[in-house]
Amino acid sequence: MSASGTVSSTAALEVSGIEKRFGAVEVLRGVSMQVAPGEVLGVVGDNGAGKSTLMKVISGVHRADAGNIRLAGHDVAFRTPRDARDAGIETIYQDLALADHLDVGANIFLGREPIRRFAGLIPMLDERKIHGEVAALLGRIESHIPDPSARALDLSGGQRQAVAIARALYWKAKIVIMDEPTAALAVMETENVLKMARQLAAEGIGVLFIGHNLVEILKICDRVMVMYRGRKVFDVRCADTSQTELIRYMTGYADAETNKTEGEYQ
Amino acid sequence: MSASGTVSSTAALEVSGIEKRFGAVEVLRGVSMQVAPGEVLGVVGDNGAGKSTLMKVISGVHRADAGNIRLAGHDVAFRTPRDARDAGIETIYQDLALADHLDVGANIFLGREPIRRFAGLIPMLDERKIHGEVAALLGRIESHIPDPSARALDLSGGQRQAVAIARALYWKAKIVIMDEPTAALAVMETENVLKMARQLAAEGIGVLFIGHNLVEILKICDRVMVMYRGRKVFDVRCADTSQTELIRYMTGYADAETNKTEGEYQ
Amino acid sequence: MDQRVAPKPEIETMPRGRAALRFVRQLAFALISIVVLIIIFGILNPRFLSAINWFHITQQVAVIAILAIGQTFIIATAGIDISQGSVVALSSMICAIILVDTHLGMVAAVALTLLLGAVVGAMVGGSIVVLGVPPFIATLGMLAIAMGAALLTTNGTPVFGLPDGFQAISQGTILGVPNMGWIAIVIALIAAFVLNKTRFGRYTLAIGSNAEAARRVGINVPRHLLMIYMLGGIISALAGIVYLSYTAAAQPTSGGNYELYAIAAVVIGGGSLFGGVGTILGSVLGALLMTILKNGTQLAGISSYVEQVILGIVVVGAVYVDNLRRRLR
Amino acid sequence: MDQRVAPKPEIETMPRGRAALRFVRQLAFALISIVVLIIIFGILNPRFLSAINWFHITQQVAVIAILAIGQTFIIATAGIDISQGSVVALSSMICAIILVDTHLGMVAAVALTLLLGAVVGAMVGGSIVVLGVPPFIATLGMLAIAMGAALLTTNGTPVFGLPDGFQAISQGTILGVPNMGWIAIVIALIAAFVLNKTRFGRYTLAIGSNAEAARRVGINVPRHLLMIYMLGGIISALAGIVYLSYTAAAQPTSGGNYELYAIAAVVIGGGSLFGGVGTILGSVLGALLMTILKNGTQLAGISSYVEQVILGIVVVGAVYVDNLRRRLR
Amino acid sequence: KDATVAALATPAKPAKAYHFELITKSNASPYWLAVRSGADEAAKKYGATVSFEAPASGLDLAGQIGMVNNAVTAGTDGLILAAQNPQALLKPVKSALAAHIPVVTVDSGLSPNIADTFLATSNIGAAAALAKYTAAHLMHGKGQYAIVDFNHTASTGIARPKGFMQGMKAYTGIKRMGPIQYSQNDVSTGLRIATTMLTQYPKLDVIFGANDRAALGPAEAVQRAHSKVKVVGFDADLGEIAYVKAGIIQASILQSPYDMGYYAVVALLDKIAGKTLPKRISTPYFLLTPANLGSAKATAAIRQYAPDYKPAG
């Protein structure tokens, strides 16, 4: 039922056998998955299934206890979020994404500010460049952000998402992780974010899209994987599944049968 | 197209002409609505449309600049959230709902702790009663909360919602407001919360259910109202509408036509 | 509601066990440290263990313990009070002036001083809830204002000649324990009751845990905070009265750094500056730990400079151990 | 990336205007208060406006201004440093001992003292990022430790007999401005550059604004905080050196309450204890405001007791006005 | 060898109303307030005014330096200073002298003594005399004593324990117990320290408190413990007088703070009138004991601290 086996060597991102425990709690118990360039992969599962933890392992926030990550065919090991970003993985979080007191430009470039030399020597922020690039970029994603020097504090939820997405676009990420990006957005802003997810994929980026709204997921994803209690229990092309089937896996109803055949989803 | 005109005098809650401004910003510009006992009313609208502000006015968090509120046919004026709770309005917020360091029992009774007299004189908390009531209550809503002395800190998102709902149930509210109660919940926990919303209605409570997921809204609500830029622009029985029509109103597309006929929705 | 089903016994006892465990854990650091210190100082100088020395330790701990109790309530709401030392100075001056320069008598002097504390607390609380100033800043302002006011009362001169009866507050004994010790004990018992067993205490913890949630369930948060700071002011004034009786002379510049000791006591006792947690017993044990440290180092002939250094390490260590415990849980 | 479209001029200029407006607003309270005070004191005593008085004001503001600069960085990360006064005392003692008791010379003395500041800062920063202790507690611990250590260096006695050359730091002048004033100005200029124009500064504000967001974009938050507190320690040590030169004698108990003045300066200058905001110029103006208040009240013959009270009101007022402004925006 | 206040002339009525500034070590100690009232009294008599400034604590050196500089700026006609530190204040005093502002130091002087004159008790001498009296009359040549100093940075704080220990050296049967403890000018700290001393050294005979604050705490401690330990001290405030009366403080050196203030003003007026002042003027001290408490001399000495003091009251 899964078509994922066919993209193995060309996968933008491939993780295998990821395990992660916090103290006594085993949160991830050997998760393997892959996403191809230009593909949107939906990730669904119960609260606490381990979705966000898996994403944090991929984006360098947590280190896995076991397992490995391959980017475009090369093994990588991230010690910090910075390593992951440098390797081309951008993550868009629902919350905690922006520094409220900094402006839009500063946020998009945060952690990677362009530098020019003051008096040919002293490194300083290249504000001119930041503002220039940001203006062009915001035009490109058709966001309605009033002006790049507005502080993040003053933006709406959808505008905040747009800033985060602009960040991913600008840095030409290879993988973009979106963790429940639409949870608090109204229908129209949600539409916008979904459109942007597809736009990212159209630029050849592999997108991991986490969400709880199966309608949304089935609409925009190419493929969807289901997590249940720290395991991947299902992985399927969206065209080949239904809400009902996904829920069966999400609730562990299909778990016994899955455990037998788990090798299939590698 | 609206059936709401028929319940006017028996409405559990009826508000009319509510206006609210923050500084220069007019957030609510004359909103009227009503909800009958045992009815679930969906409230939808764009981010910033004023849904939460309207709910805060109803639950006594904000005071309206104009307009009035009638509960079961009687005029009320809330100066504080306590007034609203005392009048039988309970509100369930997505966040900010629980005091993390207090246990489940303390949270359910927060603000209305039962008191017994120590040495017949000094008022003190009746912990025995709290724990007894909570145990019975949690059984009744079939929540999976491990034990009433667990701290809110240690609960999952769905469990936190269950605590808030238990609070509303216990206090025999007449009106329960749920502001995006399922935004971060997985499918199954969402189902649970939706079930609880219907359960509340079955007990004769009027429920206001705010959400962005139209599928969900159309499934569980009896009626739905659409807000756009501080106004109610549409109010309809769920059976008589569709996602497409709602979105038309939410985006203001139908606004011109609505303005003409707004009196209709009173 | 009373006719509902009686709870099953497991559910009745479980919470008690859990809460009790939580409580003991919170006190663990202070308790263990105190036991260790008593053993060490007892070995270094056996007189440390003498009854008379514990009598004195009781006297010495009283003022800080009382202040730590006030601080516990404030810190439990996620606030802080750095004006306690100045308020002690101001209230001891006012109390002494009333005692010496008027014929109002002791009861009136104490009552008026406590009233002053309430007013000071109301000013601080008012700045916080009405003007929206954070507690650190509001009490920083009060620190300066109370210090200036204490000096202004007598233009800097100390006040002597307190009536003998007033000294009974610190000197009299009941069952061999100095009265000022009893005052601290009684205040601690009342405070523990209030914090754990009454609505007032529950609201205090709820506000520190999540002020917005507290507001939304109908707790009048501004009023409660105002009351907390007034209570804090009254407790500081009471500490000032006890201090005055103990030192037998009022000095406008006394009380310096007392707030830091009180804050340290709360933190050593398991309270968190982020609010929502804190126990009276823990804070009192924290105050006791510091007093034992001061007393024991002097008896052991250890320089008071070294004692300072040890104290600093203990404060940081207490919070570290607390974190560790929480992480290992 | 350099080949992208050049920005349109409107977009280039708008942000500057907006940021500039924000900046001026932040400074408004301090600036207006200073102007008002200058006018009042100038009327009360015309000598207040004399060149020599401004020379002395410059000397008097320097140490607090330097400390306020360090505090600005720390407060911008949502931290706080209440150990500054003790660290000033400790570093001035160490510097004096090296100058008087060794033959290492002035440059080495200054360098070693700054190194000491870095070590102290690393200890504080380490407690915060490694042990997970909140900044208030970590620096409360350091307050006690540094105070004890300062006393231990010479067993409490002051150090006299500093070389004459060392006095040049405070007494020498360039263009009529005392060198210690120049030091404060240069530090302020560098700090303003670092805070506003470099990655280091941007990360500082980003961490104070949202530490988790900063971490997720790849900023090494623990390392940055460690550097911030080391920087803070170095700045405190520098303040200690300047203080030593100014007082010409090292006293282990000096520096008391300096941290409170520095914190007040930051707050008066528009900084927020919640992090993410703060300007160097604002903090320096805050320090200047307090110094003018002290100096002007003395020249006008107003009691220093009253000055304390005024200072308290100014601190609370500054934050209130800041809130008001934000609400009206 | 030192001059006495007799060396000062009684000034003629001054030509104008001079304004002087009195800057002491701290702003709330009875001792400094006594200096202030002496200065105020003299000023009143000669048609001058004196303003009083001092840092909040005796430890804020930079604060005191700033105050002296500000006084010079304010164009004061004369400066009376009790220096927190003998060297730190040199520079600002030099600038005052350079501005032709006469400077009189009181109680705690400068080193070198550059002020126009320095009015003070001989701290070492007085402390040694106190020690001799203590050893001979209170300890009868043998026993144990301990010292509570008020701080270790001021010249007086250094000189008094030194003088006391010098005085005691002659008696081989007398032993000092423990290190010198510091009360940091806080009564409750002195009380705590002394209380612990009583437990620590059960055979202790005498505690020496090096100033009013430092003697008050031990006296309080002794009274509470009903201990037989005798307290000897320096200075007196109304609290200490009560203890002398009660026999707990057995001896105290009373200085002449009121006279210091008074004659400092006189010296300033002399200087302005063009007279040369002796570099150092020794102000008298008086050894107060329970036995001589009722004497007229004692009353006069106590009035140096508390001008309104009435003996039998």
Ligand SMILES: Nc1ncnc2c1ncn2[C@@H]1O[C@H](COP(=O)(O)OP(=O)(O)OP(=O)(O)O)[C@@H](O)[C@H]1O
């Ligand atoms: N830092 C941590 N320390 C300890 N436990 C953690 C930590 N982070 C996550 N967990 C636990 O790991 C489990 C998986 O959490 P995770 O956030 O990955 O779930 P999720 O699938 O993203 O859920 P949701 O849909 O609610 O976002 C949960 O039980 C959570 O409590």
Ligand SMILES: Nc1ncnc2c1ncn2[C@@H]1O[C@H](COP(=O)(O)OP(=O)(O)OP(=O)(O)O)[C@@H](O)[C@H]1O
């Ligand atoms: N306390 C406040 N002060 C100023 N403006 C406010 C305040 N509360 C809300 N607003 C503004 O009022 C408008 C309506 O906000 P509200 O939260 O009611 O929208 P909403 O419909 O609930 O949106 P969402 O779907 O995003 O929750 C927004 O523009 C918001 O910025």
Ligand SMILES: [Mg+2]
């Ligand atoms: Mg998640």
Ligand SMILES: [Mg+2]
């Ligand atoms: Mg809302």
